[in-house]
Amino acid sequence: MLQTNLNHIxxxxxxxxxxxxxxxxxxxxxxxxxxxxxxYDAMESLEDKYENVKFYDMDFDxxxxxxxxxxxxxxxxxxxxxxxxxxxxxxxxxxxxIQTKKQVKSNLxxxxx
Amino acid sequence: MKAIHYDAIILxxxxxxxxxxxxxxxxxxxxxLINEGSIGGQMVLTHAVANYPGVHETSGRDISxxxxxxxxxxxxxxxxxxxxTKLDLSGKEKLVEIDDDEIxxxxxxxxxxxxxPRKLGIPSETKFKGFGISYCATCDGDFYAGKDxxxxxxxxxxxxxAVSLTKLVKSITIVHQFDNFQAHEYAIxxxxxxxxxxxxxxxxxxxxxxEELVTAVKVQNQKTGKxxxxxxxxxxxxxxYIPNTDKFKDVIKLNNRNExxxxxxxxxxxxxxFAAGDVREKKFRQITTAVSDGTIxxxxxxxxxxxxxx
Numbered sequence: 027m028l029q030t031n032l033n034h035i036x037x038x039x040x041x042x043x044x045x046x047x048x049x050x051x052x053x054x055x056x057x058x059x060x061x062x063x064x065x066y067d068a069m070e071s072l073e074d075k076y077e078n079v080k081f082y083d084m085d086f087d088x089x090x091x092x093x094x095x096x097x098x099x100x101x102x103x104x105x106x107x108x109x110x111x112x113x114x115x116x117x118x119x120x121x122x123x124i125q126t127k128k129q130v131k132s133n134l135x136x137x138x139x
Numbered sequence: 140m141k142a143i144h145y146d147a148i149i150l151x152x153x154x155x156x157x158x159x160x161x162x163x164x165x166x167x168x169x170x171x172l173i174n175e176g177s178i179g180g181q182m183v184l185t186h187a188v189a190n191y192p193g194v195h196e197t198s199g200r201d202i203s204x205x206x207x208x209x210x211x212x213x214x215x216x217x218x219x220x221x222x223x224t225k226l227d228l229s230g231k232e233k234l235v236e237i238d239d240d241e242i243x244x245x246x247x248x249x250x251x252x253x254x255x256p257r258k259l260g261i262p263s264e265t266k267f268k269g270f271g272i273s274y275c276a277t278c279d280g281d282f283y284a285g286k287d288x289x290x291x292x293x294x295x296x297x298x299x300x301a302v303s304l305t306k307l308v309k310s311i312t313i314v315h316q317f318d319n320f321q322a323h324e325y326a327i328x329x330x331x332x333x334x335x336x337x338x339x340x341x342x343x344x345x346x347x348x349x350e351e352l353v354t355a356v357k358v359q360n361q362k363t364g365k366x367x368x369x370x371x372x373x374x375x376x377x378x379x380y381i382p383n384t385d386k387f388k389d390v391i392k393l394n395n396r397n398e399x400x401x402x403x404x405x406x407x408x409x410x411x412x413f414a415a416g417d418v419r420e421k422k423f424r425q426i427t428t429a430v431s432d433g434t435i436x437x438x439x440x441x442x443x444x445x446x447x448x449x
Contacts, residue, residue, distance in 0.1 A: 059278040060184040063200065067177040071220040102351050104282040104373065105269030123269030123279075127220050 029058060030066040032073075032083045038090040045112045048080045050138040052130075055084040055094040056107025061124040065107050068127035072134065079138050111137045140242050145171045145216075146444050147437075148235055148245040151383075152219060153180025154426045155416025156251035157206035158433030159440070164213035166441050171243055172210060173235060174219045179203025180253045181380070181417065182426055186277055191426060202426065228390050228412055246447065247440045250387065250399060250407070250414040251433060254380030259291065263347045271353025271373045276300040280307050283373045289314055289356055291344060292377035298326040300377060305335040312369055314339045314358055339369075347374065382418045394420050405436035411447075413440055 028034060035041050035053065045051050054069060056062030069081045084091050086106060094100060097117060100108050105123030111133055112118065119137040121129070147163050149156045152174035163170040177183065185199035194202070211217060218237055225236035233248045256274055258264055264272060273279040280303070288308050290301040293315035299322075301311050313330065318341050320327050330336050339358055345366065346357040353373055359366045382398045384391070392400045392408040398420040405413045415432035417424045 057278065058200065059186075059275060061275050061278045063179075063183055064177045067220050102270055104271055104279060104352065105273050106275075106278045121269070123273070128222070 028056075028066070028083050028085050030083055031070050032066060032081055035082050035084045036088075036090070038093055041084070041090065041093050044080065044082065046115045048112075049114055050076075050079040051082065051112040052079055052134065052138065053082045053084055053094065053110045053112070054107050055086050055091055055110070057086050059106060061105065062107040064127075065109060065125050065130065068125070068130045071127065072130065076134055076138070079134060109133075113138060140240070142234070142242040142244045144232075145169045145243060145245040147171070147247040147249065147440055148173060148233065148243055149249045149251055150174075150223070150235070151180065151251035151253055151416065151418070152176075152178045152203075152207070152217070153251060153253045153416055154182050154203070154206070154429035155253070155418075155433035155436070156180070156249070157203065157210055158430045159249045159251060159415055159437040160210035160215040160217075161206065161213060162434055162437035163440065164210055164215035166437075167214070168441065168444060170210075170215040171245070172215055172217045172219075173221065173223065173237060173243075174217070175222060175252075176220070178207050178217070178219055182429075184275075185426075188426065199426070223386060226386050228387055228409055231411070233411065246444050247411050247413065249405075249433075249436045249440060250391065250412065250418055251416045251429075251436075252383035252386075253417045254382045256376070257378045257381050259344055259347075259376060259378070261344065261347055267347055267349065267353050267374075270351060271349060272347070273373060273375050274377075276304050276375055279373075279375075280304050283308050285309050286372035287370065288312075288373040288375060289344075289369060289371045290375045290377065291315075292379070293317060293320040293322060294377065294379060295322045295326050297377035298322045298330040300375060301336055302326075302329045302333055304375065305333050308335070311336045312339060312371070313337070314342055314344060314356075316343050316361060317341065339367075344374070380417065380424075384418060396420070403435075404439045405432060406439065411443060 099120040103122035109121045146168040160172045182199040221237040227234040345359045348355040399414040413436040415436040416429040
């Protein structure tokens with residue numbers, strides 16, 4: 027279990043329901059490591075400003091995280107965390123490795139408006 | 140926009156900044172901690188801290204979370220993950236603007252902005268981040284299982300992480316710019332006796348090659364100028380840190396490495412401005428030395444505020 031203040035995704039069913047029932051979803055799939063923590067922090071600090079987006083994290087080492095780990099957009103990813111942006115159930119953008127708050131904001135503005 | 144006034148503003152929430160916040164807020168001074176990154180700074184990069192006196196073994200993240208809790212419980216306000224959009228340290232009253240929409244003033248500012256990892260400075264470095272370039276072995280080591288990788292650097296981090304990566308990867312080539320290592324003798328010995336590790340000394344990476352993923356690097360010998368191509372699946376970079384002093388370099392006196400110059404009381408060249416932690420010129424950079432700096436800066440800041448209020 028990730029120790030963040032974000033909502034966690036704990037099963038594949040939950041993942042499917044979340045991306046199908048919400049127009050805009052951002053999911054950060056990682057561990058509690060130095061490359062992942064800044065992304066969780068950035069998401070936590072942006073939750074209030076982006077009320078149209080649902081923010082979640084997912085533990086990279088859980089079996090259900092295969093939905094992110096093995097996603098087509100993550101095929102070449104070699105750095106944690108894997109961060110995904112979903113719109114109307116479809117992954118519209120994904121990033122690998124550490125991202126700044128500015129980069130996260132920019133992606134939210136570009137892909138989840 | 141109306142400014143909110145504090146007795147003290149601390150820029151940076153690593154070990155030094157958090158320590159200063161604890162001391163200032165416990166002294167009942169109105170204290171604001173402003174941080175552009177994540178709470179804990181470089182401290183959170185350390186998974187296992189075994190030499191913090193009084194604590195048997197813990198992680199950098201856990202220490203930082205406790206420090207944050209202490210600072211908040213003593214009354215410090217914290218603005219984290221914000222951007223400092225304006226900074227005026229020259230007058231008697233200091234001014235900090237964040238995110239273009241909030242202004243804070245203070246009698247004292249403590250600069251504890253730490254450092255950021257030094258990059259190779261090669262254009263393709265950004266392109267390959269997460270696609271063959273990593274700055275964290277414990278985070279990304281799994282992706283390189285059974286592969287050939289390059290580790291850049293010659294300090295403790297480079298050699299210790301290289302040895303740790305040998306449990307996963309097929310081979311490691313350490314590329315280091317000098318003819319000797321800066322790491323402790325124990326780390327050098329561990330790296331040298333590991334069969335999976337080879338060394339290219341006095342050399343630098345000049346080019347990273349690959350389409351979507353890294354496939355090779357060009358390495359140039361600094362003495363002879365001779366270049367060689369090394370096939371690799373990944374590059375782990377540990378070449379030290381550069382201080383975060385860009386925002387105030389025109390006002391605060393820095394050395395030739397852009398580190399802040401202070402006296403033993405952590406005072407800078409500007410009245411009411413103190414500096415603490417890795418951002419200042421010093422020999423040893425440890426969590427304990429940052430805590431010490433933050434404490435000294437805060438105690439002197441308290442004295443400064445009390446003297447100037449009389």
